Amino acid sequence: MGGLIKSSIARKVAMALSGLFLVFFLLQHFTINFTSIFSVDTFNELSHFMGTNPLVQFALQPVLIFGVVFHFVMGFVLEIKNKNARAVKYAKYSGGANSSWMSRNMIYSGLVILAFLGLHFYDFWVPEIVHKYVEFAPEDPTRYYTELLHKFESPIRTGLYALSFVFLALHLWHGFASSFQSVGFNNKYSIAATKFAKAFAIVIPVGFIVIALVLHFTH
Amino acid sequence: MNLTLKIWRQSDADSKGKLVDYKISGIEGDMSFLEMLDVLNEDLINKGEEPVVFDHDCREGICGACSLQINGEPHGPDRLVTTCQLHMRKFNNGDTIYIEPFRAKAFPVVKDLMVDRSSFERIQHAGGYISVNTSGNTQDANAIPIRKEDADEAMDAATCIGCGACVAACKNASAMLFTSAKVSQFALLPQGQVEATERVLAMVNQMDEEGFGNCTNTGACEIECPKGISLENIARMNREYLKASMKG
Numbered sequence: 303m304g305g306l307i308k309s310s311i312a313r314k315v316a317m318a319l320s321g322l323f324l325v326f327f328l329l330q331h332f333t334i335n336f337t338s339i340f341s342v343d344t345f346n347e348l349s350h351f352m353g354t355n356p357l358v359q360f361a362l363q364p365v366l367i368f369g370v371v372f373h374f375v376m377g378f379v380l381e382i383k384n385k386n387a388r389a390v391k392y393a394k395y396s397g398g399a400n401s402s403w404m405s406r407n408m409i410y411s412g413l414v415i416l417a418f419l420g421l422h423f424y425d426f427w428v429p430e431i432v433h434k435y436v437e438f439a440p441e442d443p444t445r446y447y448t449e450l451l452h453k454f455e456s457p458i459r460t461g462l463y464a465l466s467f468v469f470l471a472l473h474l475w476h477g478f479a480s481s482f483q484s485v486g487f488n489n490k491y492s493i494a495a496t497k498f499a500k501a502f503a504i505v506i507p508v509g510f511i512v513i514a515l516v517l518h519f520t521h
Numbered sequence: 522m523n524l525t526l527k528i529w530r531q532s533d534a535d536s537k538g539k540l541v542d543y544k545i546s547g548i549e550g551d552m553s554f555l556e557m558l559d560v561l562n563e564d565l566i567n568k569g570e571e572p573v574v575f576d577h578d579c580r581e582g583i584c585g586a587c588s589l590q591i592n593g594e595p596h597g598p599d600r601l602v603t604t605c606q607l608h609m610r611k612f613n614n615g616d617t618i619y620i621e622p623f624r625a626k627a628f629p630v631v632k633d634l635m636v637d638r639s640s641f642e643r644i645q646h647a648g649g650y651i652s653v654n655t656s657g658n659t660q661d662a663n664a665i666p667i668r669k670e671d672a673d674e675a676m677d678a679a680t681c682i683g684c685g686a687c688v689a690a691c692k693n694a695s696a697m698l699f700t701s702a703k704v705s706q707f708a709l710l711p712q713g714q715v716e717a718t719e720r721v722l723a724m725v726n727q728m729d730e731e732g733f734g735n736c737t738n739t740g741a742c743e744i745e746c747p748k749g750i751s752l753e754n755i756a757r758m759n760r761e762y763l764k765a766s767m768k769g
Contacts, residue, residue, distance in 0.1 A: 393527070
C-alpha cells in the first residue's frame with residue numbers, strides 16, 4: 303500500500319475519482335440553479351436548506367472544498383511532472399493528428415475554471431460566509447433569489463460566467479469520459495458511458511449559460 | 522522527388538543538438554523512408570561528411586528497432602506502420618520533412634536520431650515474464666484450456682514490438698501503453714496468474730522510476746502505435762494494479 307501513494311496509476315485514479323465527485327456536485331448545483339428560472343420559492347427553499355443544514359455546511363462543504371483543492375493541486379503536480387518527462391521539446395509536434403485539443407489542454411481549461419471559481423467564491427461563497435458567520439445576520443429564507451438576480455445584472459459578469467462555462471464544457475468533454483478509463487472501466491458498456499459523459503459535458507454547461515442569460519435578460 | 526530535410530544532429534548524449542537542413546533529390550515514391558535516409562547518407566559520405574545515425578534492423582516492421590519522429594508524428598503520417606514500412610509516396614515533391622529522435626527523458630539521445638530505449642528493457646526485466654519449470658516435466662501449454670477471446674486479446678497485446686512510438690506520441694511521454702501491453706499479455710492467460718500481483722506492481726514501479734510521464738488518456742499512443750495496441754490494455758493494467766495494491 304505504501305507505494306500506492308507515489309505511483310502514477312494511483313495519482314491517475316485519484317484525479318479521476320476527485321473529478322467524478324466534482325461532476326456529481328456539478329449536477330446537484332445545476333439542479334438547484336435550474337429551479338431559479340421557473341420557481342423562485344423552490345430555489346429559495348433549496349438554497350436555504352443547503353445554506354443552513356448542518357450536515358451540508360459542516361460535513362459536505364469541507365469535503366467539497368477538499369475535493370476542489372485536491373483536484374487542481376494534483377493537476378498542477380502532474381502537469382509539472384509530465385513537462386519534466388520530456389526536457390527537450392519537439393521542433394514540430396503534430397498533436398492534432400492523434401488527439402483532441404481538449405485532451406491536450408486540460409491544464410488551460412482547468413486554469414480558466416480555477417479563475418472562475420475565484421470570481422464565483424467572491425460573488426457568492428464569501429458574502430454567504432460573512433453573512434452567516436461574521437455578521438451573524440438574522441436568517442431570511444427568501445433572500446437567495448434576490449442576491450442571485452443582483453449578481454447577474456452586469457452584462458460583463460454574465461459574459462464572464464458564460465465564457466467560463468464554455469471552458470467547463472471543454473474540460474468535461476475529455477475529463478468526464480476519461481475518468482472511466484482511469485479507474486479501469488473499459489468494456490462493452492464503455493461506448494454508452496462515453497456518450498453519456500460527452501452529452502453531460504455539453505448539456506450541463508449550456509444549461510448554466512442559459513440560466514445566467516435568462517436571469518440577466520428577464521429582470 | 523526533391524525534398525528538404527530538417528534533421529536533428531547531435532554528436533553525443535551530452536552535446537547540444539540542432540536541426541540541420543539537407544536538400545535531397547531523385548527520391549522515388551516506392552522507396553521506404555529509411556532507404557531515403559540511406560541515399561542521404563551515401564551523399565554525405567561521398568562529400569566526406571558524417572552520415573546521420575538512426576536505428577534500424579529488420580526493415581520489415583517486426584523488430585521495433587526503427588523510430589524517428591517524422592513531421593511531428595512517430596513513424597510518420599501513415600497508420601499501423603513503422604518507419605521502415607513508410608513509403609516516400611506519402612510525401613510530395615518539394616516537401617520539407619522534420620526528422621527528430623523520439624523525445625523523452627527516459628529515452629536519452631545516443632547520437633543524432635538514435636535513442637537509448639533500454640528503459641523498456643528494464644520494465645520488462647522487472648516482471649514481464651513467467652517462471653516455468655523447464656526440467657522436462659513442463660505441462661504442454663496447449664493442454665490448458667483458454668477462452669478464445671482471452672487468447673486473442675493476449676495475442677493482440679503481445680504484438681507490441683516495444684518501439685517506443687507510444688512514448689514519443691504522448692504529450693506527457695508516458696509509457697503506459699507499452700507497460701500495459703506487457704502486463705496484459707500475461708494477465709489474460711492462466712500461466713500469468715501465479716506472478717500477477719508482483720508483476721504489475723514491479724513493472725509499474727520500474728516505469729515510474731525510469732522518469733516517464735503520467736497518462737492523461739489523450740489516446741495519441743493508440744493512434745500512433747504501429748501494431749494497434751488498444752487503450753483497453755491501460756484500463757486493464759489500472760485494474761490489475763489497484764487489485765494488486767490492495768493485496769500487497
